[in-house]
Amino acid sequence: MNAILIQKIADAFLKAFRGLLRSIPVILIVVLMISLLKVYIRPEAIAGLFGFSPFTDTFLGAAFGSVLAGNSINSYIIGSGLLSSGVPFAAVSAFLASWVIVGVAQLPAESAQLGTRFAVLRAVIGFFFSVFIGILTAMVFGGGLV
Amino acid sequence: MKEIQKGPDGGKMDPGEKGRAKKDGENIRGAKKIALFSPFSLILLGGLLGVYGVLYVSGADRFEAALRTAGSLLVQILPVMLVVLLFMTAANLVPGAFLKKHLGSDSGFRGRLFAVLAGTFSHGPAYAWYPFLTDLRDKGVSNGKIAAFLYARAVKIPLLAAMAFYFGLSFTLVFSVLIVAGAFILGKFFDMLG
Numbered sequence: 048m049n050a051i052l053i054q055k056i057a058d059a060f061l062k063a064f065r066g067l068l069r070s071i072p073v074i075l076i077v078v079l080m081i082s083l084l085k086v087y088i089r090p091e092a093i094a095g096l097f098g099f100s101p102f103t104d105t106f107l108g109a110a111f112g113s114v115l116a117g118n119s120i121n122s123y124i125i126g127s128g129l130l131s132s133g134v135p136f137a138a139v140s141a142f143l144a145s146w147v148i149v150g151v152a153q154l155p156a157e158s159a160q161l162g163t164r165f166a167v168l169r170a171v172i173g174f175f176f177s178v179f180i181g182i183l184t185a186m187v188f189g190g191g192l193v
Numbered sequence: 194m195k196e197i198q199k200g201p202d203g204g205k206m207d208p209g210e211k212g213r214a215k216k217d218g219e220n221i222r223g224a225k226k227i228a229l230f231s232p233f234s235l236i237l238l239g240g241l242l243g244v245y246g247v248l249y250v251s252g253a254d255r256f257e258a259a260l261r262t263a264g265s266l267l268v269q270i271l272p273v274m275l276v277v278l279l280f281m282t283a284a285n286l287v288p289g290a291f292l293k294k295h296l297g298s299d300s301g302f303r304g305r306l307f308a309v310l311a312g313t314f315s316h317g318p319a320y321a322w323y324p325f326l327t328d329l330r331d332k333g334v335s336n337g338k339i340a341a342f343l344y345a346r347a348v349k350i351p352l353l354a355a356m357a358f359y360f361g362l363s364f365t366l367v368f369s370v371l372i373v374a375g376a377f378i379l380g381k382f383f384d385m386l387g
Contacts, residue, residue, distance in 0.1 A: 055286065056282070056286065058285075059282045059283075059285035059286045060278075060282045060285075062281075062285050063278055063281030063282040063284075063285055063328070064278065066281055066324050066327070066328055067274065067277065067278055067281065067324050069230060069231075069324070070323060070324040070327075071230075072230050072231075072234040072235055072237075072238045073234050073320070073323065074270070074274075074320055074321065075238055075241075076234060076237050076238050076241060077318075077320040078263050078266045078267055078270075079238075079241045079242070079245065079259075079263055080241065081262070081263075081266060082259040082260070082262035082263040082266065083241075083244070083259050085259075085262050086255040086258045086259040086262060087255065119349050119352050120352060120355055123352075123355055123356055123359040123360070124359070126359065126360070127359040127360065130360075140364075140368065143360075143368070144347060144368070144372065147319075147346060147347040147349075148343075148344060148347050148372075150319060153318075153319060153320050155234075155237050156234075156320045156323060157319075157320070157323060159231060159233055159234045159237075160323040160324065160326070160327045161323060161326060161327060161330065161339065165336055165339075165340075165383075168383075168386075169340055169343065169344075169383075172379060172382075173344065176344070176375050176379065179375075180368070180371050180372065180375070183371060184364065184367055184368055184371065187367050188363075188364065188367075
């Protein structure tokens with residue numbers, strides 16, 4: 048009985064290990080892409096790119112959040128910096144949401160593992176969802192889109 | 194005489210198992226047909242390594258910084274990968290029918306609630322979880338539950354205090370509630386898409 052259980056666990060582990068091994072190129076792709084984006088896109092330069100209408104800025108915020116990647120705490124630091132620079136609240140909120148929800152750098156990996164249709168649809172819907180969250184939080188906190 | 198199709202362990206294979214075996218690049222007798230890595234990911238990885246190669250040759254000063262960032266990211270995700278390996282092993286021990294019943298497209302509110310809770314409590318980058326999610330989907334977990342899990346990951350329980358520090362407690366609460374509500378609704382939407 049015990050031997051059968053151990054064999055089952057060993058089989059399950061080997062199958063899991065093989066699945067994980069298969070995803071190594073995909074993980075390396077994301078890591079290399081994120082590293083390139085981190086080095087070549089300077090967060091401090093982003094603030095200067097805002098300054099259109101608050102609505103356009105909200106879309107811009109979601110777009111930057113989608114492209115930039117990394118630990119969420121970095122998005123908080125950049126986001127609070129953007130707020131201090133006068134970037135609209137809705138734009139910063141959309142930026143924070145899309146940072147985790149979208150992830151352009153992860154798109155090839157998500158496509159390879161979960162299917163292109165699912166990955167692209169999830170990213171596109173996630174982008175508009177982030178914009179919606181930006182607008183809604185700005186409305187809740189009284190400032191509207193300003 | 195009709196030949197009985199047998200799985201790698203010698204037992205009979207159900208049609209779902211046959212489908213998965215073919216998808217995994219194995220024939221129904223368990224022999225490997227194709228390589229472990231998908232050609233698409235290898236081409237993409239080759240292209241990226243090419244970009245790094247060009248940066249190195251052209252002497253771009255940011256090449257080293259990018260390489261250091263990549264190294265540090267890999268070190269960060271290593272413990273997460275070990276956790277994912279444990280989850281994948283556990284998922285392999287759970288019968289597909291059980292997962293399909295509780296997390297399939299017909300599992301309803303409870304399935305979605307579980308996916309959203311799992312998403313908010315999951316740790317590490319999303320891409321570390323893709324192999325596990327792929328395994329789950331092969332076992333019958335619906336796209337809606339996977340989408341709900343991935344969307345709900347925008348709420349980071351361990352980082353709520355940090356978010357409140359930067360943006361205030363009321364913003365953190367409203368933001369988190371909206372994300373969780375959205376994960377529910379979008380999960381339902383993906384389930385409706387099939």
